[in-house]
Amino acid sequence: MTTPRLDTRSIEGDTPAQRLLALLEVIAEKDQYFTLQTLVDETGLPKPTLHRMLQQLENSGMLQREADNRHYSKGARLRRLAENLLLNDTVQGARHAVLADLVREVGESCNITALSGSEVLYLDRVETSAPLRFYLHPGSRVPAHCSASGKLFLAQMGATQRRRLLAEMPLEKFTRNTITDIEALEDEIAQVKEQGFAFDNEEFLPGLLCIAVLAPSSAGISNTGLAIQAPVMRMDRERALACLPVLERAAAAIARINQGALPEPSPQQDAEVGG
Template sequence: MTSDVAKIDGDTPTMRLLALLEVIAEKDQFFTLQGLVEETGLPKPTLHRMLQQLEAAGMLQRDGDSRHYGTGMRLRRLAETLLMNNTVHGARHGVLSRLVEEIGESCNITALSGNEVLYLDRVETSAPLRFYLHPGSRVPVHASASGKLFLAQMPPAQRKRLLAHVTLERFTPNTRADVDALEHEIERVRRDGYAFDDEELLPGLLCIAVLVPGSKGRSNLGIAVQAPTMRLTPERAREFLPALQRAAEAIAAIDAEAAPGNSASA
């Protein structure tokens, strides 16, 4: 029950409504108010009010008996439109897939989200030994190769402000769990233009990452390779940098073409 309640947790009413929609989107049949109460543990009046709001917005609709709910036309159209128009994600995924084919290891696209690194997309290697990290996963900024790249872009005052509210947890003996050690590493990242996670988050996992070039200098996209240390050493990982940088440039070109005001995207 606790995990279900957490599904519809949120800091604002809007976030709680979105979380409830995520629960509803997993259903392949009509549902009732009482069924949601039992599934989520939320008070019946609270859920009734939330369902009313979603119904009024066209996101849900009632079945003929008025007791059962299903997805509304507006929500279905939103999902269909997203699938039809989300060519940027599909194009990026194609670049990622080709990169995995070229180097033979798992690759992912990341972004900075608050004080964490968010996995936007990931393609797994076919090798039998691998670490499973799915899109939507979040990892700490200080123990991530992409996270160090995002930190290295920031002015010192901005980075200091962010790290002041982050617990630099030590996940392995290699984790840089104090600010001075992390700042020293960030200097190296800024100089070299790439970053490692050398068993800093998970024992036995090595990662190398570069930034996707941004149109205005700074970037909030990274692309990375991850593999077990028994297959990938830092020296071997550096050999992947040209392929990583080509993929990063390809993603930057996709994003530039899709940017508002670009005639090519019209």
């Protein structure tokens, strides 16, 4: 009788620390004890390499060896990390609640985004309950030039900084509406800067319309976008604009949550600011 072969899980990373974190992600999904050989079969890593990584995680308290000395389980430090993350993640919970309220009010999928390099990163998303919808999960990335939030982030940059970024970005054409000419994109960005909101008019995915605003920031530059996305058969530009006041109220609520999460400046920092 042959043992069924497990699908291998890639342990990727440019540094040893990144590879250890990737291994912890594999381990975190397990609901049973595991052995060195189990992980060798699952990851495809050489046994000596994996043995060394498990020793490092055990020595740091992230893993612990069970009584038979063969099996491993999650260590106290790893469990404490998970518990602290859940206990103290009130900022994410509060922002998610605002997002969920926005979805209930407008009836369409909404997301919170940030600029990461030349891409828009989805930090959080709540889907509409409507049967026809586009699935873009948290962690998804969209090129900035064909994203409503991305145009807002680009509009905040100085002309030199934006030109430098656009010159290096591949302005890939995803649909017939994608803007791939730098001058045309600059014209679009100038309009976005003037009006304070942006559209993605089927520029990334055919049939998908998006309207976005930025959450205001006391620093002046915001890296938090808030967007509504809907199929064009349910939402056109006119209906999207009708949702703009609701979207702006939600963005203001997100901004208050972000501001409240900032630590109070220390007396020393106050003195330094005062000069």
